[in-house]
Amino acid sequence: MTHGKINNLLKEKPIALELRKVGKVFRSDTGPKLRALENVNLRVLQGEFVTLVGATGCGKTTLLNLIAGLDTADEGNLCLGQGLRFGDNIAHVFQHYTLFPWRTVVSNVSFGLQMRSVPRSERQARAAKLLASVGLEGFEDAYPHELSGGMRQRAAIAQALAIEPKLLLMDEPFGAVDDSTRNELQEMLTNLWQENQATILFVTHNIDEAIVLGDRVLVFSERPGRIAREFKIDLPRPRDRMAKEFTDLFIRIRTALSGQLD
Numbered sequence: 001m002t003h004g005k006i007n008n009l010l011k012e013k014p015i016a017l018e019l020r021k022v023g024k025v026f027r028s029d030t031g032p033k034l035r036a037l038e039n040v041n042l043r044v045l046q047g048e049f050v051t052l053v054g055a056t057g058c059g060k061t062t063l064l065n066l067i068a069g070l071d072t073a074d075e076g077n078l079c080l081g082q083g084l085r086f087g088d089n090i091a092h093v094f095q096h097y098t099l100f101p102w103r104t105v106v107s108n109v110s111f112g113l114q115m116r117s118v119p120r121s122e123r124q125a126r127a128a129k130l131l132a133s134v135g136l137e138g139f140e141d142a143y144p145h146e147l148s149g150g151m152r153q154r155a156a157i158a159q160a161l162a163i164e165p166k167l168l169l170m171d172e173p174f175g176a177v178d179d180s181t182r183n184e185l186q187e188m189l190t191n192l193w194q195e196n197q198a199t200i201l202f203v204t205h206n207i208d209e210a211i212v213l214g215d216r217v218l219v220f221s222e223r224p225g226r227i228a229r230e231f232k233i234d235l236p237r238p239r240d241r242m243a244k245e246f247t248d249l250f251i252r253i254r255t256a257l258s259g260q261l262d
């Protein structure tokens with residue numbers, strides 16, 4: 001039976017991304033080779049919001065880079081769902097934000113549209129709308145160095161969303177902001193995700209953030225990284241951090257992360 005038929009029978013959404021037994025080894029001329037990822041199996045459905053937590057150095061960024069096509073896997077297969085293409089409808093928000101310092105905020109946000117030959121007036125209109133939705137109205141003509149860290153993150157998110165991505169890869173995008181800004185950005189991202197119905201793969205160190213945002217939380221093992229545990233988050237949004245189900249999940253995920261049995 002084909003994948004399509006199985007999907008119909010199960011009334012499942014189509015697959016956005018599938019990884020089978022993916023492995024990655026870094027080799028250098030001077031040092032020993034380093035196995036970053038081993039036997040990573042992952043299936044993400046279209047429209048899913050999947051969060052990924054794991055210790056520093058376990059291979060999270062490496063995994064996103066493989067999915068984004070910035071690097072290649074040494075083992076296994078990586079398949080993108082129908083209609084998903086690198087350089088077209090996959091966007092990446094990097095761990096360290098990557099705005100062009102010589103471009104204003106609005107021209108950073110509209111850069112991807114310029115590359116796709118979208119006419120100037122449409123670019124400006126779309127960028128202005130996005131900047132309003134991430135709370136950067138009035139900062140269109142500012143340069144990145146004139147923004148705070150949280151504002152730069154917002155601009156980077158607007159930049160990623162400008163191309164209306166079907167798949168959004170986010171690598172600790174809220175890592176460098178204070179707690180209240182982080183909560184605000186989480187709420188904003190949840191709303192944008194619900195409006196745009198994109199598939200999101202979101203890396204974080206923060207268990208609370210992983211539960212607030214995700215339909216599923218994947219827990220990575222220490223290096224070589226692989227998916228050690230998966231937790232389905234069946235809580236209504238917006239999520240109540242004080243709910244017993246939330247705190248129970250928090251403890252279970254923290255236990256899984258520390259490598260203890262649950």
Ligand SMILES: Nc1ncnc2c1ncn2[C@@H]1O[C@H](COP(=O)(O)OP(=O)(O)OP(=O)(O)O)[C@@H](O)[C@H]1O
Pocket residue numbers: 026027034036054055056057058059060061062063095223
């Ligand atoms: N280009 C590279 N060349 C050699 N080794 C690399 C390269 N990129 C990553 N590594 C190594 O692979 C391992 C995984 O790195 P990666 O950046 O994926 O971790 P991470 O889980 O994203 O960590 P963090 O939470 O600190 O961002 C690390 O040991 C790192 O040193």
Ligand SMILES: [Mg+2]
Pocket residue numbers: 060061062095171
């Ligand atoms: Mg990383």
